[in-house]
Amino acid sequence: MSRETVLHSIRRAISERGVRGRFELPARPPAPTYGEGRLERFTERLVTHACSWEAIDTLEQLPDRVMAWLEGKGLPPRFAVAPPLMALPWPEIAERHCDRAGIDESVAVSLAFGGIAESGSLAMYSGPQSPITHNYVPEFHLVALFADDIRDSQEGIWEKVRATGAMPRALNLIAGPSRTGDVEQTIQLGAHGPRQVHVMVVHAKPSTS
Amino acid sequence: MKALPGTFDSRAAVALADPSLQKALKNFKPLFVAKRAAAVAELDGFEQLRETAAAIKDAVLSELDVWLERYAAKVESLGGHVHFASDAAEAREIIREICRKADAKTICKGKSMVSEEIGLNEVLEDDGYKVVETDLGEYIIQLAKEPPSHIIAPAIHKTREQVADLFEQNHPGRPREDSVAGLVNEARHALRERFFQSDVGITGGNFLIAETGTSIIVTNEGNGDLTQTLSRAHVVTSGIERVIPTLDDLSVFLRLLARSATGQDTECYTTLSSGPKRPGDPDGPEEYHVVLVDNGRSKMLAGRFSQMLRCIRCGACMNHCPVYGAVGGHAYGWVYPGPMGSILTPLFNGLAENYDLPNACTLNGRCQSVCPVKIPLTDLIRTMRNEQIKAGLMPASQRRMMAAWGWVARQPGLYRAFEKLGSKMLRLRAGRSGSLSSLPGAGAWTRVRDLPAPSGPTFIDQWKAKGGQS
Ligand code: SF4
Numbered sequence: 001m002s003r004e005t006v007l008h009s010i011r012r013a014i015s016e017r018g019v020r021g022r023f024e025l026p027a028r029p030p031a032p033t034y035g036e037g038r039l040e041r042f043t044e045r046l047v048t049h050a051c052s053w054e055a056i057d058t059l060e061q062l063p064d065r066v067m068a069w070l071e072g073k074g075l076p077p078r079f080a081v082a083p084p085l086m087a088l089p090w091p092e093i094a095e096r097h098c099d100r101a102g103i104d105e106s107v108a109v110s111l112a113f114g115g116i117a118e119s120g121s122l123a124m125y126s127g128p129q130s131p132i133t134h135n136y137v138p139e140f141h142l143v144a145l146f147a148d149d150i151r152d153s154q155e156g157i158w159e160k161v162r163a164t165g166a167m168p169r170a171l172n173l174i175a176g177p178s179r180t181g182d183v184e185q186t187i188q189l190g191a192h193g194p195r196q197v198h199v200m201v202v203h204a205k206p207s208t209s
Numbered sequence: 210m211k212a213l214p215g216t217f218d219s220r221a222a223v224a225l226a227d228p229s230l231q232k233a234l235k236n237f238k239p240l241f242v243a244k245r246a247a248a249v250a251e252l253d254g255f256e257q258l259r260e261t262a263a264a265i266k267d268a269v270l271s272e273l274d275v276w277l278e279r280y281a282a283k284v285e286s287l288g289g290h291v292h293f294a295s296d297a298a299e300a301r302e303i304i305r306e307i308c309r310k311a312d313a314k315t316i317c318k319g320k321s322m323v324s325e326e327i328g329l330n331e332v333l334e335d336d337g338y339k340v341v342e343t344d345l346g347e348y349i350i351q352l353a354k355e356p357p358s359h360i361i362a363p364a365i366h367k368t369r370e371q372v373a374d375l376f377e378q379n380h381p382g383r384p385r386e387d388s389v390a391g392l393v394n395e396a397r398h399a400l401r402e403r404f405f406q407s408d409v410g411i412t413g414g415n416f417l418i419a420e421t422g423t424s425i426i427v428t429n430e431g432n433g434d435l436t437q438t439l440s441r442a443h444v445v446t447s448g449i450e451r452v453i454p455t456l457d458d459l460s461v462f463l464r465l466l467a468r469s470a471t472g473q474d475t476e477c478y479t480t481l482s483s484g485p486k487r488p489g490d491p492d493g494p495e496e497y498h499v500v501l502v503d504n505g506r507s508k509m510l511a512g513r514f515s516q517m518l519r520c521i522r523c524g525a526c527m528n529h530c531p532v533y534g535a536v537g538g539h540a541y542g543w544v545y546p547g548p549m550g551s552i553l554t555p556l557f558n559g560l561a562e563n564y565d566l567p568n569a570c571t572l573n574g575r576c577q578s579v580c581p582v583k584i585p586l587t588d589l590i591r592t593m594r595n596e597q598i599k600a601g602l603m604p605a606s607q608r609r610m611m612a613a614w615g616w617v618a619r620q621p622g623l624y625r626a627f628e629k630l631g632s633k634m635l636r637l638r639a640g641r642s643g644s645l646s647s648l649p650g651a652g653a654w655t656r657v658r659d660l661p662a663p664s665g666p667t668f669i670d671q672w673k674a675k676g677g678q679s
Binding site for chain 1: 233236237240241253254257258260261264265267268269270271272273274277278281291292293294295299343344345346349362363364365367368369372389390392393394396397400401402404405421422423429430431432434435438439449454456457458459460461463471474475476477478479480481482483484485486487489490491492493501503507508510511515
């Protein structure tokens with residue numbers, strides 16, 4: 001069996017070189033911390049990565065702000081939405097669904113699991129509450145994120161993931177809209193994924209979540 | 210991928226005479242080097258991260274079997290399948306079998322150097338599958354039927370006009386696009402449908418995490434994510450050396466990778482995948498397979514080149530290599546170009562068949578000064594030359610020249626006399642210009658640049674004049 005063959009030849013190589021147990025895993029340098037400046041660092045990195053953002057006080061304000069954003073872009077009020085956001089007070093004209101994104105999906109509205117101040121990344125935790133396709137298929141991705149869920153570094157997100165008790169099937173870290181430099185090293189946004197990512201930082205976390 | 214025909218010399222000659230390639234190379238190099246330097250300068254403790262990353266790799270490699278077993282057990286506990294392949298043929302068979310069982314028609318691929326290494330596309334296409342490369346650079350070279358010429362930017366050798374020509378030929382019914390934005394958009398439209406048709410999605414795996422049974426892909430385009438999320442089966446292809454212990458170790462490597470590869474602080478998308486779709490998940494692949502490829506790596510682990518297994522395929526070494534910068538990736542003849550390729554290709558494909566790769570290096574050391582995992586690339590290239598000589602591979606003419614030089618070098622008086630005579634003759638021949646535009650026996654050198662004539666007394670004479678001992 002190949003597994004045994006491969007492992008056997010690895011074992012033979014390790015014993016030929018006599019290295020087993022000779023190298024210890026090193027201590028890792030500490031991850032960066034930002035203290036009071038965490039939110040500022042996060043939003044500054046968002047902008048560096050070509051995201052736009054705005055602050056909102058509560059999640060209940062999200063529908064109005066999403067509708068205003070869509071109107072500002074001249075987009076129809078039709079979008080995929082993460083299940084936890086479905087029941088917010090959306091206006092009647094908001095045509096929304098929370099299934100996986102289809103090929104013509106133009107806009108998705110998601111709720112992030114966390115944010116990383118170090119890199120301005122959004123962390124999306126896949127599952128019934130957060131379809132992965134919403135992050136990649138639409139041209140416009142609007143993401144709500146509780147300010148409380150922003151961590152200094154990736155390490156903070158790993159800790160937050162461990163606290164849930166399991167790795168999600170997919171943990172997507174997203175830093176800005178999709179881009180490519182494959183034609184003459186000229187950076188072009190909107191390669192395969194969203195062309196624009198707009199983040200809404202929610203300051204008051206509901207006490208139930 | 211099959212090795213390209215010819216030798217490094219012959220392929221380099223073609224590359225030097227290709228004006229489009231030369232134009233493309235001139236554009237790319239300063240960009241990558243400057244962007245990396247800026248990104249590195251912005252981060253405190255980059256050196257410490259390099260040290261740590263190298264130490265993590267060495268520790269894992271010294272117990273690689275243990276970490277791989279731990280990783281595999283975790284993946285399997287999540288419902289994934291782990292396949293070990295001893296060589297390229299076995300890896301191809303495993304993947305063909307997965308595609309057969311999935312009754313696949315369309316196979317989308319994210320960028321995977323291992324799949325290039327094992328020559329996967331050719332066999333899948335021969336089997337009748339529609340194989341679609343989805344990374345824009347890979348898509349371009351797939352249309353051009355060419356191998357990648359850089360591990361991060363596979364189509365770096367193509368100019369915008371060449372891409373426009375390719376798209377015009379391959380996307381019938383669409384008006385020709387000439388702008389970068391237009392071309393990127395055109396590819397987006399052409400590939401969109403493919404993602405949704407994909408039965409099997411094949412990606413690479415930048416890292417594998419033993420703690421969580423997770424595979425990582427890092428991209429800017431999002432093509433890898435669409436590939437693996439929309440396909441019914443996701444196949445991760447990875448070398449056996451890619452496993453690391455924990456998520457926290459991953460952070461060390463992620464901080465190094467994007468800065469070293471593209472000069473970004475992070476790539477746009479970093480995706481951690483653990484197993485197949487779970488009950489209640491609205492999307493994601495129903496099957497999740499990891500194909501761990503040995504293909505000579507365990508042999509590497511035993512020998513003098515084991516440090517090469519630290520490589521995280523960032524491309525920094527080639528971005529900083531003056532030889533790569535002059536001739537591009539195809540001159541190296543196989544999947545892995547530049548300094549890392551000059552070591553890997555002879556190890557994978559034979560010292561004799563690739564004699565000239567390590568010998569094309571100038572040993573200037575820039576590659577190892579930027580390698581994020583501190584691989585002593587120039588030392589390894591020197592060791593490789595040594596192995597070639599020990600194996601009797603040095604051509605007889607070179608051997609005779611080296612023997613003659615060695616004999617003269619052991620007679621200091623004679624050596625100095627020759628040195629003086631040589632430098633005087635070169636000075637005389639150069640005349641007032643101080644450089645030679647042609648020199649018998651060195652035509653290849655002087656065809657593309659002038660040779661500066663020695664300007665004054667020899668080093669030994671200067672040393673003596675300054676009171677040093679000889
Ligand atoms: S050898 Fe070092 S610099 Fe070159 S690709 Fe590998 S990790 Fe990057």
